[in-house]
């Protein structure tokens with residue numbers, strides 16, 4: 001009797017003998033599941049153990065090509081010899097880790113004391129890069145919560161914010177994605193987020209305006225329906241020592 005390998009195993013074998021780039025294999029998987037892989041999406045569920053190292057090597061070789069196209073002598077310039085490897089590692093393990101790594105584990109607890117007052121956290125440092133120019137966006141984030149039935153430890157907000165922002169973004173979408181993630185984690189009755197950030201595509205290039213920051217906010221649930229609650233959040237943020245003097 002002939003045993004036919006399952007479609008999955010067949011596919012795995014095909015992938016192994018196809019000499020495809022690892023990015024192509026991962027991309028094909030995502031497309032097979034009809035999922036999005038925009039710059040600010042997390043694609044970690046489509047990356048198998050060990051593949052991230054292969055992806056990092058592939059990215060390094062592309063950056064080496066980029067440096068060559070910029071006519072930089074990567075063979076003889078001692079400052080540029082390891083640049084491709086350093087940048088690839090920085091992208092995959094640090095500044096864009098929120099695309100390639102899974103969300104940090106967050107445990108929720110029941111809101112045992114039925115806490116019903118709003119609380120505000122911040123500033124939480126956020127670091128991203130703009131999707132348009134791939135240069136840094138660095139700023140602060142404040143989060144206001146009116147708890148529901150679940151609560152999470154306050155340090156977890158900083159970890160989740162770091163994970164969401166560590167992708168190429170535009171600021172408005174980053175704030176929305178962070179709000180979605182917090183709602184998923186602790187289902188608050190109300191949520192407010194405010195981000196104030198400096199965009200290096202404005203200070204380093206283009207108009208070269210070093211002092212401009214972009215501020216944007218999102219309010220959901222009770223913060224949206226109750227203007228006094230929304231006001232309370234913005235007042236709390238404004239009154240912090242390093243709060244929003246220009247807000």
Ligand SMILES: [Zn+2]
Nearest residue numbers: 130132133201
């Ligand atoms: Zn930009």
